[in-house]
Amino acid sequence: DTAVSQTPKYLVTQMGNDKSIKCEQNLGHDTMYWYKQDSKKFLKIMFSYNNKELIINETVPNRFSPKSPDKAHLNLHINSLELGDSAVYFCASSQDPGQPQHFGDGTRLSIL
Amino acid sequence: AQKITQTQPGMFVQEKEAVTLDCTYDTSDPSYGLFWYKQPSSGEMIFLIYQGSYDQQNATEGRYSLNFQKARKSANLVISASQLGDSAMYFCAMRDLASGGSYIPTFGRGTSLIVHP
Numbered sequence: 164d165t166a167v168s169q170t171p172k173y174l175v176t177q178m179g180n181d182k183s184i185k186c187e188q189n190l191g192h193d194t195m196y197w198y199k200q201d202s203k204k205f206l207k208i209m210f211s212y213n214n215k216e217l218i219i220n221e222t223v224p225n226r227f228s229p230k231s232p233d234k235a236h237l238n239l240h241i242n243s244l245e246l247g248d249s250a251v252y253f254c255a256s257s258q259d260p261g262q263p264q265h266f267g268d269g270t271r272l273s274i275l
Numbered sequence: 276a277q278k279i280t281q282t283q284p285g286m287f288v289q290e291k292e293a294v295t296l297d298c299t300y301d302t303s304d305p306s307y308g309l310f311w312y313k314q315p316s317s318g319e320m321i322f323l324i325y326q327g328s329y330d331q332q333n334a335t336e337g338r339y340s341l342n343f344q345k346a347r348k349s350a351n352l353v354i355s356a357s358q359l360g361d362s363a364m365y366f367c368a369m370r371d372l373a374s375g376g377s378y379i380p381t382f383g384r385g386t387s388l389i390v391h392p
Contacts, residue, residue: 206382218377261370261378266320
């Protein structure tokens with residue numbers, strides 16, 4: 164029933180570790196996104212894929228690597244986690260680029 | 276320079292009254308789109324309303340309407356008959372064509388709305 168689901172909902176880990184966040188949408192959308200929302204609620208686009216192809220890659224450290232195995236999935240892998248990576252990460256999807264987006268519930272990442 | 280500006284960090288409104296949340300934008304792309312999203316304290320992001328730059332009429336969705344003034348580059352959200360459940364952060368967002376040819380979504384910093392009983 165869930166339109167955009169991301170797992171896990173919470174992620175608490177140590178600095179230097181590698182972690183992944185998974186995202187799946189069952190809306191049949193062509194475009195998926197990853198956003199980072201900081202402690203001041205500022206929402207910034209990180210990546211976007213359209214039909215499994217990377218179309219947006221916004222000044223994100225190369226420790227962050229998105230992977231889209233198919234149109235319905237967009238996963239985010241983060242290497243060598245740093246304190247500044249603590250944030251809420253949102254996955255979203257839209258019918259095509261530029262259309263209204265449906266968001267997942269977010270993954271709260273806390274780095275110890 | 277900020278592409279989306281929301282000048283009201285916080286707003287208060289009495290239940291059942293109307294409230295306007297301000298949003299101004301900056302773009303040179305003639306074909307752009309404007310969105311409003313709501314983020315309650317539970318954290319999820321909910322799409323509310325969309326206005327295309329070529330749309331002749333202001334968008335409306337139930338109690339939400341968008342006061343689109345193209346010449347002034349403003350896209351204010353009007354919530355009529357406020358309810359306690361409207362208390363949330365509200366984000367204005369825009370998509371316009373970036374130099375690489377992709378539509379880049381940009382969000383404002385949000386306005387926190389509190390509805391008083």
